[in-house]
Structure formats: C-alpha cells, structure tokens
Amino acid sequence: MTASQLIDQLTEARSRTLALVEDLSDEQLMGPRLPIVNPLLWEIGHVAWFQEKWTLRHLLQKDPIRADGDRLYDSMAVAHDTRWDLPLPSRKETLSYMEEVFARMIDSLQSGKPEVQPYFYQLGLLHEDMHDEAFTYGRQTLSYPPPPLSSPDGEEPLSPQGEENFLSGDVEVPGGLFLLGATPEMPFVFDNEKWSHPVQVQPFRVARAATSNAEFAAFVNEGGYQDKKGWSEPGWRWREEVDAEHPVYWTRESPNGWMRRHFNQSLRLEGDLPIIHVNWYEAEAYCKWAARRLLTEPEWEMAASQEFQADGTMVEGKRNFPWGDEPPSNARANLNWEAMGCVAVGALAEGDSPVGCRQMIGNVWEWTASDFLPYPGFVADPYKEYSEPWFKTHKVLRGGAWTTRSRLIRNTWRNYCTPDRRDVLAGFRTAAL
Numbered sequence: 001m002t003a004s005q006l007i008d009q010l011t012e013a014r015s016r017t018l019a020l021v022e023d024l025s026d027e028q029l030m031g032p033r034l035p036i037v038n039p040l041l042w043e044i045g046h047v048a049w050f051q052e053k054w055t056l057r058h059l060l061q062k063d064p065i066r067a068d069g070d071r072l073y074d075s076m077a078v079a080h081d082t083r084w085d086l087p088l089p090s091r092k093e094t095l096s097y098m099e100e101v102f103a104r105m106i107d108s109l110q111s112g113k114p115e116v117q118p119y120f121y122q123l124g125l126l127h128e129d130m131h132d133e134a135f136t137y138g139r140q141t142l143s144y145p146p147p148p149l150s151s152p153d154g155e156e157p158l159s160p161q162g163e164e165n166f167l168s169g170d171v172e173v174p175g176g177l178f179l180l181g182a183t184p185e186m187p188f189v190f191d192n193e194k195w196s197h198p199v200q201v202q203p204f205r206v207a208r209a210a211t212s213n214a215e216f217a218a219f220v221n222e223g224g225y226q227d228k229k230g231w232s233e234p235g236w237r238w239r240e241e242v243d244a245e246h247p248v249y250w251t252r253e254s255p256n257g258w259m260r261r262h263f264n265q266s267l268r269l270e271g272d273l274p275i276i277h278v279n280w281y282e283a284e285a286y287c288k289w290a291a292r293r294l295l296t297e298p299e300w301e302m303a304a305s306q307e308f309q310a311d312g313t314m315v316e317g318k319r320n321f322p323w324g325d326e327p328p329s330n331a332r333a334n335l336n337w338e339a340m341g342c343v344a345v346g347a348l349a350e351g352d353s354p355v356g357c358r359q360m361i362g363n364v365w366e367w368t369a370s371d372f373l374p375y376p377g378f379v380a381d382p383y384k385e386y387s388e389p390w391f392k393t394h395k396v397l398r399g400g401a402w403t404t405r406s407r408l409i410r411n412t413w414r415n416y417c418t419p420d421r422r423d424v425l426a427g428f429r430t431a432a433l
Contacts, residue, residue, distance in 0.1 A: 001118045001187065003109040009407065010121065013128045014102055017047060018095075020135040020147045026091055028144060033084050036423045037138045041094060042073070042083045047131050048098040049073035051124035054383065055105050059120045065100055076385050122188050123383060129405040133425070136337070136403045139263060140249075140277075141423045146263040149337050162272050162346025168209055170432055171303075171356040174312035175203040178302045181375050182412040186320075192387040193412045197376050199298045205432035206295060206303050209345040209358050210366060211286065213260075214271030216278070219286045220246045221256045230288045235281030238420050247278050248422050262341060272344040274364040274427045280395045280419035283367045283428040292430035297370035297414075299431065300398045304353050304360040305411040320410050322353035322360045328406040333362035335406045342402055357429075361409055364427040365397040372396050372416035394418055401425035 021029065021040055029041040038046075049069050056062040064070075070077065072086055089097065105121065139147060178201045182193040225245050228236050238244075246252070249261040250269065258269040278286075287293050295303070304322050307315035319325060323332050332351035334343050342363050352358050360366075372387075372394040380388050394416040400409035403425060417424055 001122065003112065003118075006118060006121050006125070007106055007109050010102070010105065010125055013125055013132070013405075014098075016132050016149075017044060017128060017135070019149055020132055020139070023148050024144065028142070029091060030084065031138075031142055033081065034141070035080070036421065037141050038080070038134075039083055039088070040135065040138065041088055041091060042086065043131060043135065043138075045089065045094045045097060046073040046075060047128050048101040050127050051105060052101045054120045054123055055108070056101065058382070059117060060108055062104070065104075066097060076389075119188070120382075126188075126405075126408050129408050132405075133401070133403040137423055137425055140261075143261070143264050146265070146340060147337070149340065162344030163349055166209075166346030166349075166358075168207070168346075170205040171208055173201075173204050173206060173299070173303050173306075173355050174308050174314075175201045175302070176306075176314045177201075178298055178306060178314070179318065180298045180301055186410075186412075189412065190386060190414075191379065191381040192372075192374065192414050192416075194375060194379070195377070201298050201302050204295075204299055206299065206355075206357060207292075207430050208356055210274040210364055210427050210429045211283075212271060212345050213258075213269050213273050213275050215290075216247070216275040216286060217256075217258060217269065217271070219289050220250075220258075222289070224285060224289050227289070231285045232281065234419070235284055238279075238281050244282075247275065247282070249277055270344075272346065273342045274345050274359075276342060276364050276401075276425055276427050277422050278427060279422040280367050280417075282422065286428075287430055290430065291433060293433055294367060294369040294428060295431045297368045297396050297398070300360075300366065300368050300429075301411055303355055303357050304399070307354040318411070319354070320412075321351075322357065322411065323351050328361060328409070333400075333406070334359070334402045335362045335400060335404050335409065337403055339402055360399050360429075361411070362400050362404065363402055364399075365401045365404075365415060365425055366399045367426055367428040368396045368398055370396045372414070390416055397424075397426055 021044060030039045031037060052065060057064060072088065136147060177198050179196045180199045181196040182189040183196045224230060225239065231239060251259045253259050259266050260269050283294060305318040309315060321328065328335055330338055332348060345359065348359055351361065353360050371392060373391055397415040397417060
C-alpha cells in the first residue's frame with residue numbers, strides 16, 4: 001500500500017470515527033457503567049493512543065505526546081470497570097489529542113522517510129475500523145439515535161429487498177482436504193489467520209442463507225427459551241442469570257407478534273431480515289430445537305471460498321471473497337454502514353459463494369461452532385494482545401456485518417467473542433446434522 005493510499009484511508013477512517021460520536025452530548029460520551037461497553041470518550045482516546053503507540057512511538061521512535069497516555073488508554077493495563085473513574089481529558093482535549101496524533105502520522109507518511117513502513121499504519125487503521133463498529137453497536141446498546149452517516153458518492157445505493165424467487169434451504173458441499181487460513185501473498189493479515197494449513201472436511205449440507213427473524217421467532221413462539229432440555233448447561237445457566245425470554249432487543253406486541261429496537265426506534269420485526277444480536281448460547285439452543293447445528297470454522301470458510309468441479313473434486317486455490325477476488329461492492333455485500341442496518345437474507349445474489357451460499361460476507365456476523373484457537377505454528381505478531389490472550393475462552397465468528405469495513409473483511413478473517421455476548425452484530429447460519 002502506498003503512502004498516498006494510506007493517507008486517504010486514514011483520513012476517511014478518522015472522519016467516520018468523529019461522525020459516530022460528534023452528535024452525542026458529553027453525558028452520552030461517558031454513558032452508564034456497563035460491562036459490555038466502554039465510555040465512548042475513553043474509547044476515542046484509546047483509538048488515537050493505539051496509533052501513537054505503534055506508529056509514532058514503536059515504529060518512528062518518537063516521544064509520547066501525553067505523559068499519562070499509557071495510564072489512561074492501554075486497554076490491557078486499565079481494567080474495564082475502572083475506565084469511568086479515570087481522570088480522562090475533556091472532550092475538547094481528547095479531540096485535540098486525536099488531531100495531534102493524526103497530524104503527525106500524516107506528516108510522517110508525506111515525508112517519505114525510509115523508516116515509514118505500511119504495516120503499523122495499517123494496524124492502526126484497521127484497529128480504528130474495528131472500534132468504529134464497536135461505537136455503532138455501543139450506540140445500539142445505549143439506545144442512542146442512529147449515527148448520522150451519509151453514504152459516499154459514486155456507488156449505486158444498496159437495496160434492502162430480497163429476491164422474490166430466492167430459494168431457501170440447503171446446498172451440498174462435497175468436502176475434501178481444505179487449506180484453512182490466509183496465505184503469505186495476502187497484503188495484510190492478522191496473526192490468528194496465519195497460516196494456511198490442510199484440514200479434512202467431510203461432506204455437509206449448509207443453509208443458503210443466514211437464519212432469519214421469522215425462523216427465530218418460531219423458536220421463541222414455541223417456547224424455546226423455556227425448554228431447559230434444548231439448552232446446554234452453560235447456556236441455561238446464562239439464560240437464568242439474565243432471565244432471557246427472547247432476543248435482547250425484542251418486545252412482544254401480541255402472542256406471536258414482535259417489535260424490535262433499532263437504536264432508539266421501535267420497529268415491527270421484519271421476518272426476512274437475519275436474526276441479529278443473539279449470542280452463541282441462543283444460536284446453539286435454536287439449532288437443537290430445529291434439529292440443525294452450527295458450522296465449524298473450516299466448514300464455514302470452505303462454503304464461502306472453495307470452488308468444486310462437477311464431480312465434486314476441489315478446484316485448486318480458493319477465493320478471497322465468496323464471489324471471487326474483486327473487492328466488495330454494494331451489489332455483492334452489505335458493508336460500510338451503506339444500508340444502516342441489515343438487508344433481507346435473500347438480497348445480494350451477486351455475492352453468492354461458489355456453492356450457492358448468500359451473504360457470507362457482510363450483513364451479519366455468523367457464529368460458528370468452533371472455539372477460538374491458534375492455527376498450527378502460531379506466532380504472535382508485534383501486537384501480542386490481539387489474539388493470544390483470548391484463545392480457548394472465545395467462540396469464532398465469520399463474515400462481517402453491515403458496519404464492517406470492506407477493507408478489513410475477507411473469507412479468512414476471524415472474529416471472536418465470548419459466548420454470552422449479544423450486543424455484537426451477530427447471527428448465525430445452520431447446517432444439517
């Protein structure tokens with residue numbers, strides 16, 4: 001990636017970050033003390049601190065801009081529940097710090113000095129992208145208004161409607177010896193994607209589309225949350241602890257009718273949209289009720305990326321995206337806040353994978369059955385805290401959501417969360433038993 005391209009992308013990312021918080025009051029920027037969100041005032045400062053740490057301080061060996069930066073913003077050193085008690089800079093001071101870090105990064109890129117290397121700039125860029133997604137679902141958690149974002153010029157608007165002739169049901173995946181993970185020729189990958197290695201995948205049948213609101217509502221309406229036999233032991237323990245009776249943002253309008261909260265708006269539940277904001281336990285319980293299962297991580301990546309010949313043998317190589325190697329567009333994937341929410345599970349036929357699965361990139365993150373584990377020969381990247389501390393305790397999600405940046409997502413991308421999280425923009429796709 002050239003210095004000019006980095007400048008453009010860093011500038012666009014910072015514009016998006018500021019747009020996601022600029023309409024909020026000072027009180028909203030702090031928000032209530034909750035275990036699943038950060039104070040947004042702290043988090044925007046953390047984004048700038050992270051870029052300063054890895055580009056200005058680590059790469060360029062510059063002195064810290066703030067002497068108290070590490071004490072305030074190092075997420076591995078500052079316990080989550082203490083972040084409301086920190087002597088945080090004011091809103092004006094925080095924005096000034098962000099601008100100073102940004103200006104120095106841009107200046108270093110424009111200088112063309114030999115020590116300017118793209119890796120650490122890309123690390124800071126994608127880290128900001130990930131936090132921008134978190135800012136969005138944080139606003140949902142806190143019932144704030146939808147972020148006041150406008151779509152960029154130059155692309156056809158994304159249609160939220162599904163195809164009238166969309167056929168649901170399963171597709172066959174022949175299986176085989178599959179190369180799971182990223183390859184060294186990819187321009188930027190994180191350590192948990194390294195490296196491609198062979199995994200034997202048995203033939204399986206997978207749903208063409210993610211599970212819809214209508215499908216999940218049938219589970220709820222038939223008493224799925226009350227049937228202990230349908231839940232794993234840890235899942236039922238979680239359900240009792242939070243007294244879950246339905247998805248977190250649903251409210252009952254009639255015995256079998258539902259409304260859902262979208263930011264600070266109440267909407268009638270749209271049956272053709274994917275179920276979203278459910279955790280791994282809820283997805284697992286639905287699968288047991290429906291006599292289905294979640295995909296394993298290798299199955300998910302195979303269904304998203306692998307081509308097969310007519311006789312079922314695998315074509316050499318795999319795609320970076322379900323549709324091929326071309327970057328995402330509005331005709332193929334719901335990303336980048338373009339639709340400001342999910343689109344119908346039958347929309348975006350141009351984004352289908354080789355086996356016929358729809359929307360495996362964008363719209364909603366998909367829980368898999370797999371624990372988040374290192375690939376063989378794992379070696380942590382310089383940012384050692386990105387993956388290693390979370391192995392074994394988190395579940396893998398794949399595919400991205402409507403807020404995910406197109407420059408960040410690909411078929412090999414691994415997201416991960418604890419199985420109790422339902423604030424994230426996650427749903428799931430099922431497979432046959």
